Amino acid sequence: AQKVTQAQTEISVVEKEDVTLDCVYETRDTTYYLFWYKQPPSGELVFLIRRNSFDEQNEISGRYSWNFQKSTSSFNFTITASQVVDSAVYFCALSEMYSGGGADGLTFGKGTHLIIQP
Amino acid sequence: DAMVIQNPRYQVTQFGKPVTLSCSQTLNHNVMYWYQQKSSQAPKLLFHYYDKDFNNEADTPDNFQSRRPNTSFCFLDIRSPGLGDAAMYLCATSRVPGVAAPTDTQYFGPGTRLTVL
Numbered sequence: 001a002q003k004v005t006q007a008q009t010e011i012s013v014v015e016k017e018d019v020t021l022d023c024v025y026e027t028r029d030t031t032y033y034l035f036w037y038k039q040p041p042s043g044e045l046v047f048l049i050r051r052n053s054f055d056e057q058n059e060i061s062g063r064y065s066w067n068f069q070k071s072t073s074s075f076n077f078t079i080t081a082s083q084v085v086d087s088a089v090y091f092c093a094l095s096e097m098y099s100g101g102g103a104d105g106l107t108f109g110k111g112t113h114l115i116i117q118p
Numbered sequence: 119d120a121m122v123i124q125n126p127r128y129q130v131t132q133f134g135k136p137v138t139l140s141c142s143q144t145l146n147h148n149v150m151y152w153y154q155q156k157s158s159q160a161p162k163l164l165f166h167y168y169d170k171d172f173n174n175e176a177d178t179p180d181n182f183q184s185r186r187p188n189t190s191f192c193f194l195d196i197r198s199p200g201l202g203d204a205a206m207y208l209c210a211t212s213r214v215p216g217v218a219a220p221t222d223t224q225y226f227g228p229g230t231r232l233t234v235l
Contacts, residue, residue: 035223035224037226042228043206043228043229043231044226044227044228044229045161045208045210045226046226047223047224047225047226050223091160091161105151105153105163105166105175106161106163106224108160108161108162109160110159110160111160
């Protein structure tokens with residue numbers, strides 16, 4: 001069965017610092033998808049990125065960057081020059097390829113509560 | 119804007135009194151999901167619809183039911199809410215997966231926070 005581990009329960013940094021959120025996953029499938037979602041206090045889960053198991057290229061989007069390493073089963077998320085608005089709970093999630101090619105739910109990690117202090 | 123809408127945002131019910139939560143989407147996605155998220159925990163999948171095909175997670179209690187009358191709407195029915203069912207309920211949608219993309223991104227609504235008195 002699949003599993004996602006986010007070992008950091010809470011991280012607190014001062015604004016403008018860089019911060020990395022760790023994500024380690026377990027799966028027996030060779031085809032799978034990894035996601036990061038942001039959950040601000042309002043509660044809505046906001047999609048940030050999706051990466052499939054065949055694409056190990058790192059990605060940068062503005063102040064956000066993601067480092068996917070299959071060798072260590074990790075999909076870490078870095079925010080550079082953090083801002084107060086980045087304060088939220090961040091979830092890493094995994095989706096395996098459903099047998100028959102159908103849809104499947106997400107397996108979430110427990111989330112990392114990121115606090116950016118002014 | 120295309121989106122996932124959940125009503126109401128906050129729902130209060132009494133112990134044992136049936137309650138229905140609503141989700142609608144304008145994304146025209148074929149797959150709809152219901153997740154339960156308890157305080158300070160990760161969302162947990164309850165069930166999902168692939169078009170009209172209902173897929174229940176093995177550990178979802180019988181107390182939870184779902185209906186999907188058409189592509190746009192999906193309902194979560196809790197037949198006899200207990201105190202332990204107090205949580206945020208999140209609805210999500212995704213497109214029908216294809217050969218090139220067996221799993222598509224799930225887009226979430228704002229959630230309904232359920233309180234059981």
